């Protein structure tokens with residue numbers, strides 16, 4: 001039983017790191033194709049709003065936690081990404 005708890009904690013930690021490094025993944029509904037088959041035609045995927053990517057469960061919460069309390073290197077990384085996306089790093 002104790003071994004099971006340790007395994008669950010380890011898996012949780014691995015998943016948390018995965019969330020922080022890769023918060024988005026391919027949309028499971030349209031498999032990244034951005035539209036879903038509907039009868040003979042295809043229609044835009046509602047789940048990812050046609051981006052083909054969705055946030056992993058818990059990733060928004062994990063990033064909020066990190067932003068508020070945790071590791072400075074992850075915070076810097078997030079800040080760099082936001083700066084790169086918006087073009088504010090000049």
Ligand SMILES: [Zn+2]
Pocket residue numbers: 027028029030031032034035045046047048049050051052053
């Ligand atoms: Zn989708």
